[in-house]
Amino acid sequence: MNETAMPLEVTRLVKRFGATTAVDDVSLTVKAGECLGLLGPNGAGKSTVIRSIVGQVVPQSGSVAVFGAPAGSTEARLALGWVPQELAIYPRITCKENLGSFGRYYGLKGHELREAIAWCLKWAALEDRQDEVAKKLSGGMKRRLNMAAGMLHRPRVMLFDEPTVGVDPQSRNRIFEMIEALKGGGMAIIYTTHYMEEAERLCDRIAIIDHGRVIAAGTKDELVRASFGTCSHVLARVTGEAQAIEAWAARYGGRVLDSTAEFTVEQATEIARLLDDASKAGLELVDVSLRRPNLESVFLHLTGRELRD
DSSP states (O other), rough: OOTTTSEEEEEEEEEEEETEEEEEEEEEEEEEOOOOEOOTTTTHHHHHHHHHTTSSSSOSSSEETTTTTEEEEHHHHEOOOOOOOOHHHHHHHHSHHHHHHHHHHHHHHHHHHHHHHHHHHTTOGGGGGGGGBBBOOOHHHHHHHHHTTTTTOOOSSSEESSTTOOOOOOHHHHHHHHHHHHHTOOOOOEEESSSSHHHHHHHHHHEEEETTTTEEEEEEEHHHHHHHOOOEEEEEEEESSSSHHHHHHHHTTOOEEEEEEEEEESSEEEHHHHHHHHHHOOOEEEEEEEOOOHHHHHHHHHSSOOTTT
């Protein structure tokens, strides 16, 4: 394995299933200590990219390298960990026994296996539950056990596919802390999620994929600037005749949704002119707010869809 190579490098990946192109010329890199968020609507191609990285899907063209080793090779498998969205634990045995079973699948035994189990239990905050049968755990604890099972061989590149699905807020926060600890230790991470707030908290960079292509990539601030520049959104809720509200919004390039007019402004001082004109049009202001575009705004702007669509 090439220690000086990029931890994960996906280059011009293309995968077709019959007449359908699931992944179309996708390129990604992830550095040590970096978390890359992979966001996209359902069916955008995220799962195919992930399965190509772990060697389950063979692309028509392009390449995947883990520290310079090709996807699916022994070297790549040893350096790579994957936690799929679906739980993959044995419900009728204890947490410790689960980890022991998965550790042996990785070829661990003896002192090495015991050390790996102890580290994973501590990392997942399951030390006090290690002798509890897995089926009796809460949903969040099962999710953390599932994540721990993917860490036993101490990979240096991790793929987390929606790890917080179906968990309570307390467990979700613990999962955030687990992932932040891995980043702090220099691990390279790809993280897929349907929750924008998770991506904004955990991910150093974001790649947005739609229709099999990466349509934007960068930090959150870079994506916002590229899509909206220095503009902000003004939301003004008014009462009055619907036709008058529509005409007022149209004069300033805005749009109306459920009696709330949305405008894009370069400077906050433009709000006074908007509201003065609304008053002259016989509209009564109920509420007004100024909002900077965020990652969700970027996603809607680029794909026209909610992330959970």
